[in-house]
Amino acid sequence: SAVIxxxxxxxxxxxxxSLTIQCQVDSQVTMMFWYRQQPGQSLTLIATANQGSxxxxxxxxxxxxxxxxxxxxxxxxxxxxxxxPEDSSIYLCSVEGRPGADTQYFGPGTRLTVL
Amino acid sequence: xxEVEQNSGPLSVPEGAIASLNCTYSDRVSQSFFWYRQYSGKxxxxxxxxxxxGDKEDGRFTAQLNKAxxxxxxxxxxxxxxxxxxYLCAVIPPSGTASKxxxxxxxxxxxTL
Numbered sequence: 110s111a112v113i114x115x116x117x118x119x120x121x122x123x124x125x126x127s128l129t130i131q132c133q134v135d136s137q138v139t140m141m142f143w144y145r146q147q148p149g150q151s152l153t154l155i156a157t158a159n160q161g162s163x164x165x166x167x168x169x170x171x172x173x174x175x176x177x178x179x180x181x182x183x184x185x186x187x188x189x190x191x192x193x194p195e196d197s198s199i200y201l202c203s204v205e206g207r208p209g210a211d212t213q214y215f216g217p218g219t220r221l222t223v224l
Numbered sequence: 225x226x227e228v229e230q231n232s233g234p235l236s237v238p239e240g241a242i243a244s245l246n247c248t249y250s251d252r253v254s255q256s257f258f259w260y261r262q263y264s265g266k267x268x269x270x271x272x273x274x275x276x277x278g279d280k281e282d283g284r285f286t287a288q289l290n291k292a293x294x295x296x297x298x299x300x301x302x303x304x305x306x307x308x309x310x311y312l313c314a315v316i317p318p319s320g321t322a323s324k325x326x327x328x329x330x331x332x333x334x335x336t337l
Binding site: 150211 | 256258266267268269270273312316324325326327328329330
């Protein structure tokens with residue numbers, strides 16, 4: 110499976126600010142995904158990051174709050190905008206196992222705390 | 225009704241025993257099912273995928289799927305303390321974007337000495 114890295118691994122931010130999380134993969138992948146895992150809860154898909162087009166957002170998530178970039182087939186960013194304490198979560202990117210496969214592999218995650 | 229349901233646990237089993245983790249899903253037409261393991265403070269790690277009714281074995285792990293009952297399970301044989309983690313069941317529903325995983329809330333497994 111692909112090697113996935115995320116930056117930063119953790120951060121503590123003030124409310125009202127924004128944080129951009131980077132996800133880098135060591136091979137080209139078509140599908141990249143961003144998930145949120147709130148404390149003590151399971152994973153929720155935020156959006157699918159599409160190369161060359163706008164991200165596809167799930168119900169309850171909007172582009173103004175979570176803008177996503179996908180400039181190429183190995184890299185994506187997720188920005189958490191105008192943060193509030195409710196945004197304190199682990200944010201994870203994932204990639205498909207191989208083209209057309211439906212298995213997904215996760216990056217190490219970014220632990221975000223908003224004060 | 226939640227799309228994917230799991231008992232949150234904790235499920236406690238003694239070392240060497242079989243741990244049985246269960247998951248039910250609501251969309252009868254779902255086709256792809258996955259088990260992930262998540263250690264505390266770490267990201268989920270894919271253990272097994274299963275697509276057809278019946279059993280699929282990989283080492284100490286066996287995934288079981290029963291589409292008629294909308295039920296998928298994970299058996300861990302010869303449980304070890306290192307198996308103590310949260311196990312997440314995930315399903316790809318038939319509608320919507322391909323590879324869109326829907327996760328259950330996870331079952332916390334504790335393997336005791």
